[in-house]
Amino acid sequence: MTAAATSRASTPATRPGHFETLRLDGVSRSFGGQAALADLDLTIRRGEFIALLGPSGCGKSTALNCLAGLLPLTRGSIWQDETRLDVLPPERRGFGMVFQNYALFPHLPVRKNIAFGLQMRRVPRAEIRRRVDEALRLVHLEEHAGKLPGQLSGGQQQRVAIARAVVLEPSLVLMDEPLSNLDAKLRLEMRTEIRRLHQSLGLTTVYVTHDQEEALSLADRLVVLRAGRVQQIGTPEELHTEPANWHVADFMGYRNLLPVRAGARQGAGITVEIEGQELTGTPVGDPAPGSEVIAGIRPEDLRIGPAGSTGVPATVEVVEYQGREVAVEARTDGGIPLNLRAVDRPAVGDRITVTVEPRRLLVFPADAR
Amino acid sequence: MTAINAATGGARPALRHRLAERGIDRQLLLLIPAALFVLILFIYPFLYGVGLSFQPTEGGALGAYREFFTDAYLRDTILTTLQLSLPAALLNVLASVPIAYRMRGRFRGKRLLTTLLVVPITLGTVLTAQGLLNFLGPTGWFNRTLLSSGLADAPVRLTNNYWGVFFSLVITGFPFAFLLVLSYLSGIDPTLERAAATLGAGRWQRFRRITLPLLAPGLATTFCLTFVLAFSVFPSAVLVGDPSGTTRVMSIAAYDAAYVRYDYPLASAVAVLMGVVELLVIAAVLGWRALLYTGSTAGGKG
Numbered sequence: 001m002t003a004a005a006t007s008r009a010s011t012p013a014t015r016p017g018h019f020e021t022l023r024l025d026g027v028s029r030s031f032g033g034q035a036a037l038a039d040l041d042l043t044i045r046r047g048e049f050i051a052l053l054g055p056s057g058c059g060k061s062t063a064l065n066c067l068a069g070l071l072p073l074t075r076g077s078i079w080q081d082e083t084r085l086d087v088l089p090p091e092r093r094g095f096g097m098v099f100q101n102y103a104l105f106p107h108l109p110v111r112k113n114i115a116f117g118l119q120m121r122r123v124p125r126a127e128i129r130r131r132v133d134e135a136l137r138l139v140h141l142e143e144h145a146g147k148l149p150g151q152l153s154g155g156q157q158q159r160v161a162i163a164r165a166v167v168l169e170p171s172l173v174l175m176d177e178p179l180s181n182l183d184a185k186l187r188l189e190m191r192t193e194i195r196r197l198h199q200s201l202g203l204t205t206v207y208v209t210h211d212q213e214e215a216l217s218l219a220d221r222l223v224v225l226r227a228g229r230v231q232q233i234g235t236p237e238e239l240h241t242e243p244a245n246w247h248v249a250d251f252m253g254y255r256n257l258l259p260v261r262a263g264a265r266q267g268a269g270i271t272v273e274i275e276g277q278e279l280t281g282t283p284v285g286d287p288a289p290g291s292e293v294i295a296g297i298r299p300e301d302l303r304i305g306p307a308g309s310t311g312v313p314a315t316v317e318v319v320e321y322q323g324r325e326v327a328v329e330a331r332t333d334g335g336i337p338l339n340l341r342a343v344d345r346p347a348v349g350d351r352i353t354v355t356v357e358p359r360r361l362l363v364f365p366a367d368a369r
Numbered sequence: 370m371t372a373i374n375a376a377t378g379g380a381r382p383a384l385r386h387r388l389a390e391r392g393i394d395r396q397l398l399l400l401i402p403a404a405l406f407v408l409i410l411f412i413y414p415f416l417y418g419v420g421l422s423f424q425p426t427e428g429g430a431l432g433a434y435r436e437f438f439t440d441a442y443l444r445d446t447i448l449t450t451l452q453l454s455l456p457a458a459l460l461n462v463l464a465s466v467p468i469a470y471r472m473r474g475r476f477r478g479k480r481l482l483t484t485l486l487v488v489p490i491t492l493g494t495v496l497t498a499q500g501l502l503n504f505l506g507p508t509g510w511f512n513r514t515l516l517s518s519g520l521a522d523a524p525v526r527l528t529n530n531y532w533g534v535f536f537s538l539v540i541t542g543f544p545f546a547f548l549l550v551l552s553y554l555s556g557i558d559p560t561l562e563r564a565a566a567t568l569g570a571g572r573w574q575r576f577r578r579i580t581l582p583l584l585a586p587g588l589a590t591t592f593c594l595t596f597v598l599a600f601s602v603f604p605s606a607v608l609v610g611d612p613s614g615t616t617r618v619m620s621i622a623a624y625d626a627a628y629v630r631y632d633y634p635l636a637s638a639v640a641v642l643m644g645v646v647e648l649l650v651i652a653a654v655l656g657w658r659a660l661l662y663t664g665s666t667a668g669g670k671g
């Protein structure tokens with residue numbers, strides 16, 4: 001009988017087993033009558049990496065704090081398999097959390113910071129030592145074990161925060177914009193690191209971010225929030241190719257969102273008129289013919305057509321170098337700005353013809369929310 | 370020519386920069402009038418008093434000190450003062466912690482409650498003493514209630530003795546301690562306790578392992594300040610105490626020496642000794658504080 005086994009057996013309440021599914025059922029939270037999060041329904045499966053994505057103030061942190069037990073719910077419930085979780089205080093939920101500002105204990109050296117949760121669970125000393133060493137190795141901080149958090153760089157603090165959360169082998173890891181304070185290069189490195197940890201430790205992770213690129217590259221499934229409401233839940237591919245409405249499209253890199261009037265239905269497609277050009281697009285969310293609609297198209301799906309081809313004529317206004325391609329902002333004769341990509345670098349002031357692939361043009365109802 | 374200028378310019382930065390490198394800011398010169406004021410009003414009388422204490426009419430330079438330590442009636446005032454001020458300061462700090470801890474968040478009526486707790490500061494010692502006499506005195510409400518309800522046969526003596534002064538010190542010292550502790554507590558990042566909670570720490574553990582260690586240096590400072598306030602107690606020791614017996618504190622001894630016996634050197638010696646005792650206590654507390662973590666109380670960068 002090893003020490004580890006006894007500790008596991010003796011403290012079942014403080015060491016909740018790993019779940020198969022975690023279900024959020026109509027989770028809502030208001031502040032003084034103002035809904036910060038409304039009716040969040042979500043089922044998280046074991047081993048999943050979920051990203052909560054949305055603009056600032058949309059309720060991402062609120063959702064995470066509700067999950068962690070740091071904010072009481074106004075309505076709804078949270079179920080871990082068949083156990084109701086939202087009535088438990090944070091210390092009994094057994095989730096690990098990485099805070100936006102790290103929240104490292106400033107008076108404890110790195111090693112003690114990481115050991116804190118294990119000590120709270122009364123894990124035997126030898127095992128604490130072993131697991132902390134392992135966690136330190138995992139985040140490459142062996143040499144810094146004796147330092148105080150104030151003596152570390154931002155990226156190192158970040159890794160301590162992650163180590164402190166994952167050393168407990170929590171059934172769920174919650175991360176609130178953990179990379180937002182880091183510089184661009186470190187952010188990319190830590191992103192890979194987080195995904196690596198998630199896979200190698202078999203974690204279940206809920207990750208909050210306002211960076212769509214981060215969310216797309218990390219997550220198995222994304223939850224897009226806006227003004228406290230879920231806009232869409234889906235895999236990165238689904239969100240990327242089939243955004244449910246123009247707000248999601250906006251977030252997913254559809255930089256050209258043109259308010260236009262819908263024409264007639266054409267089979268599965270719908271026509272819109274842009275600058276006198278009749279274009280056929282894919283309708284999303286049933287836009288009515290003749291109504292105000294929003295035509296969404298990614299910069300990379302707009303191309304500069306060969307001279308004399310049919311398309312929208314425009315004038316190049318801004319050219320930005322972006323490595324393999326250039327980003328071009330052009331303005332149509334009617335004054336509509338268009339963002340597109342080009343391989344050959346056009347000059348400012350050039351007259352170009354912009355063409356679009358019909359399948360890539362999405363048509364959303366204008367008032368969708 | 371320009372090259373030479375640039376070179377010398379590089380070698381000799383502006384005077385202001387050179388001073389700044391040594392931590393000297395010319396604007397600090399503006400402090401000179403205030404410094405002079407302090408010098409004239411405080412340091413000169415202080416040095417004068419110290420000098421006076423070494424010039425008694427008899428017994429050589431240390432005569433006044435020798436007299437103080439040989440006369441038990443004088444010597445014991447040190448113990449009397451410490452017996453009053455140390456427990457009072459300790460109680461003030463210890464009582465502030467749980468109350469301030471409960472009040473660190475935002476809640477309805479916080480401002481009213483803070484105001485109520487702070488009122489005793491504005492009352493002053495004399496008014497407090499009068500209130501204590503009315504309330505706790507032999508014919509005060511407290512004793513009348515005790516007697517009429519049959520809980521006691523004779524009035525409980527709570528004034529004109531040790532307890533009267535002790536209560537007065539708590540009433541006037543507590544608000545200071547409370548305000549200080551509250552401000553130290555609100556300086557501690559609340560997400561630290563939330564982080565501890567997600568790591569499995571219960572209420573008591575969070576306080577004990579996170580908040581208390583971060584608060585401890587502030588508590589030491591608060592203790593020193595309330596101790597100094599309590600140590601120089603004079604009005605309440607006379608008004609609600611027993612100034613010739615159990616609450617004969619050092620300041621009373623100094624007053625006696627100066628205005629009853631007209632022995633200024635002895636009075637000065639008592640005053641100097643008061644300072645020395647206070648400094649010893651503060652040095653001990655600050656020595657303990659130096660062993661603690663005293664850095665930032667924030668949870669991370671940015």
Ligand SMILES: Nc1ncnc2c1ncn2[C@@H]1O[C@H](COP(=O)(O)OP(=O)(O)OP(=O)(O)O)[C@@H](O)[C@H]1O
Pocket residue numbers: 031035036054055056057058059060061062063210
């Ligand atoms: N304690 C609070 N009291 C009142 N309103 C609050 C409180 N906390 C959050 N809110 C409101 O709830 C909404 C959602 O806040 P939340 O912190 O969840 O946003 P977020 O999505 O995390 O934003 P960010 O990306 O900027 O962190 C905001 O409109 C905010 O003003």
Ligand SMILES: [Mg+2]
Pocket residue numbers: 060061062176
């Ligand atoms: Mg947030």
